Amino acid sequence: MTSHRVRGDVPWSSTSLQTVLACSLIGVMGVPLISPILPDLRTVFGISDSQIALIITAYTVPGVFLTPFIGLLSDRLGRRTVVLPLLFLFGLAGGGIALGPSFRGVLALRFVQGIGGSGLMMLAITLIGDFYGGEQRNRVMGINGSAIGIGAATYPLLGGVLATVRWNVPFVFFGLSLVVGSIALFTLEEPSIDDPPAMRTYVSRVLSAVLVPRALGLWAVAFLTFFLFYGGILTVLSLLLSDVHDFSAGQIGMLFSMVSIANAAVASQYGRISRSLDPKELIPLGFVGFGVSLLGVWAASTPVLIGAMLLCFGLGFGLVMPSLDTSAVGLVSSQFRASMLGILTSMLWLGQTVGPITFTGIATAAFDEPVTGYRFLLLCCGMASFVGGVLVLLALSRR
Template identity: 30%
Template sequence: MRTLQTESSEYMNLLRDKNFHILNLISIVSIMSNVLNPAFRAIGDAFQITADQVGLLTTVYSIPMVILSPVVGIIADRIGRRRILGLSALIFGLSAILSVNADTYTILLFSELLRGIGQPGLVIVIIVLIGDFYTDKNRNHVMGINTAIMNAGLAVFPIIGGILAGMSWKYPYFVIFAAIPIALLAFFGLDEPEIKKEQGKILPYIKEALTYYKNGRVIAISSVSFAVYTLLAGCFLVYAAFILEDPSWIGVIFAVMSVFSCIPSVMVEPLIKKLGEENLVRITFVLFAIAFIIGANVTSVLTAMMFSAVFGLGIGIIMPVQMIMLLPLSPDHVRGAFISIQNLMHRLGQAIGPVLFGFMYVRAGLPGVFYAAAAVSVIVFIISLKFLKKGK
């Protein structure tokens, strides 16, 4: 039986592990773009551009992520994780230097494109390295802590960005400068996992990675991930901003979600031990359904916060759990490609979600969006009872 002393010893070992700290720093870099969201209006004023032109900055930033997501892991498998991670963080940080020196809208667009090129290597390789460096219980601890740190950053960065953007549209970009020394830390401080690097022909290698997606459990987990990102990007991140008439509360609503998501993330290992991974997935979609029903009936700041908090609890469970379930299902030498394919599922969910719920918004208004999201959550819950089986 695992004792409190054993648990404490495991955490102390993690605290002494340099790779653990470097990966967490890189994870913080991967979400730094959120510091820019509050600056969009100031950017529009500074460059005298319209709201849709400001929105194009996000589109340009997203394009490389869609294109590169399927290939970043493949490259990491073949030339090494550390190189890709360090280079991605360096590109990400250098883009901010170009941004703060941009004197035209075109240059600013190019800087967003550059930052988007750096992003996929951060997100994908972090997950791959957690799979490489850690096994079993340690992996669960690391994934939970890593997710909690990222969620905390998602709560803090918009607040920092809002304060800095109030002084100048350029100031939030200075936060992203921190990616440069962290990139150097990754280059020179992070260990390269001792795995066989793929040097063979690319097509058989990709085919091998894809064969693992014939596994019923992988298909089920990937489908869950797709549903999560469809609900997150298509419903919550878009329509939570419209549930209150006072726009000053928008940042608070998003911050509440991020803060509450940290709670189950740091507890993911004991939660898995107590309830099991599959049941945690099902609990997530129950929480989502409850949250969206609350969202459809928001009448005050308090109920809006309840909506955000319950949804945050679900996100805090599912984000680490889905990767904990997925990582053991691929061998080391194709893990990069395997996770890249999974990341593509996330991007597809992010792309389809806004279209799906946008259609519902036109047809049924804001309550209809949330009721539709609740219905999707219930459907996924029911499907998980049938197809998401332990160890299969």
Template identity: 30%
Template sequence: MIGAMRSVGELGIHRNVSLQVIYASSVMMIMGTGVIYPVLPVIAQSLEVPRSQIGLILTVFTLPSIFLAPLIGMLADLKGRKVVLSSCLLLYGVAGLGITFVDSFSSVLVLRALQGVGYAGVMPLTIVLIGDTFTRETETSAQGIKVLLDRAALLVIPIAVGALSALAWQMPFVLYALTIPLAFVAMLRLREPTVAKEDRPQNYLKTVGRACLKIRSLTIFSMSSMRFFLEFSFFTYLPIFAIETLGVSVIKGGFLFGVFALGSMMTASVIGPLAARFERVPLVAGAFLVQAGCLSVAALAQNVWWLGAAMLVFGLSNGIISPAQKSLLTQSVPRQLRAGFVSADRISQQVAKSIAPLIAGFIVVVTSIQTMFMVMGVFTLGWVIVVVALNARGALSPSLVDAPEATVLQPS
């Protein structure tokens, strides 16, 4: 954590309002799922939702990004980052707060879908703006700070959600109101990065398309897809498994996500030195291998202590995967293509987020939650083998054309 504090000072976050808006926006987006996971069992019980359908709360949230990501990425590259970010923040906050006032599962799904539209615009831009702001030498550390702050939020949010859900299942959604004032701060104080814009949209789309179809790019996209496929499958049914099988209370179930966040914070705070010492592709592959083992341990867990240990190590791996993948992503293309390229990655990961609860739910209905955990572990192992083989053959080597240096946003 001391290394993270040093990075905050070196990166100038404490004196730059634009950077503070970027990181705060990222934290707000983490609440898109962070508020939901611990309260899923309470919603299912209160609204009498079948276990196999409760994952729809996550699916409808992620679906808009699949269809809107290309449009949002193009608008951000061609028209500017600020207007897209601020308007999507506002929609996200208003829709999330609106769930507080409904009492049917169908209404929850509609508002979650609207939230997903806002999320589709904000989350990719937080990654893009960090890539715009920092050079390759410092960007991995900056992405690590993003992950550190996101996981710090995950450490606190489940505890708050567990306490609020004891009052009423709607109460945790009040937390989304924090996004509304942030939207206005973004509009007034966020500085627009200087980006060379393509005059003809068709040329822009062709260039981004060619960049996306490279084997290295597809592999980088698969890293985020795999990460969220595992998390959405694992985390959707983890609290149900803990409560129904191991007899854990809702509040204690929330602490499991806090343990995950703590582990992620520990490794995210030192990702800069790790990325300087090791190549990022094998570093990510190794972290996924560890997560495959964690899923197996969770499947065999007989008490909450084993489950907590699996969540801690799962989080440690996440703190490596998330910032390293983001750095690989933003540094793979020039700045004027970055929003579109990141949006393409967003499509792949949102597909994974959307189908994960459905696939996991099917496996749970046919077999059991423990079997689903084990299946996900084996699937992850197969992915790691493929990536390691591609890397060994040199298919994942960086492009000879490096992305241009970023222009650091001036303090404001």
């Protein structure tokens, strides 16, 4: 087995790294690609705001429950044995939506697609932890986060453009996962890790690691990050831009790309940033960025100002996500790494799942006009994120 732990630089020519980055790009595709067309899908299927959120929820629900088991299977059976079927399942189910099923059929296929997508980014992070160590791991983790940011910046733009042809054309693009899976079949190496212990010992050690205070903090941060992003930005802001500013899917996609552009820029420099600041400092700093962004979106009166505030959200995202990944990877040895990252990813999926239905549900149930509710929720979440981040930074500085 080829060793990747040789230098601090990024091994761009490594087929393993290329496959890992491809898996991450596929894993992040499931929601950003179609988020700009959510308003259009309301018309296509004749459904309400709360129902349209189900298109995201149906995709994210499997990840809440399955990623810990996917991590366990990966630790026990090997990385390749798990990641390849997920790639093919993602592409087949996602591409199947392009055939134009009923709304219930779309939800069913999104659920199956979510099973495929649930473990891809988690396994990509696991493979980085397996293949790389030390400063090189931080650099590759940052590059992976940057790639995710670039992909997430491109997908809303691409989804909006493809939707101008027909509403179902963006779903055809999910078939790219079949190509990646076919290539990975021949290029993805199986990392060399120690054999896991007996199942009872394995489960006992994982449960012990999951419940330590440091790990519990990571799970909470993961949930809140994606709760705010998928609920407050990708769902609520998409509807606000359509209903208040009369934006098209393509225009919404262009604005959303601001988040991912800033994320990619910051994450690409994470290796350098992490030399000066510890992840426990970078995470609350990122939440300060979330708070400034959400408050700015609430107060902004023009699309230009909204775009600037989305850049701020992306800056926070670029600090938080690599910090979460590197912290989780370092919690345990390689024998248990996938299971721990499975728990982390489960929390991310839970945030994705709960965020959209919470924001839309509260806004439609508690307010006469959903738009009023959306703006109120942005204000409350922005204040909570900003104040919480500042308080944690102050507490750390006193220590």
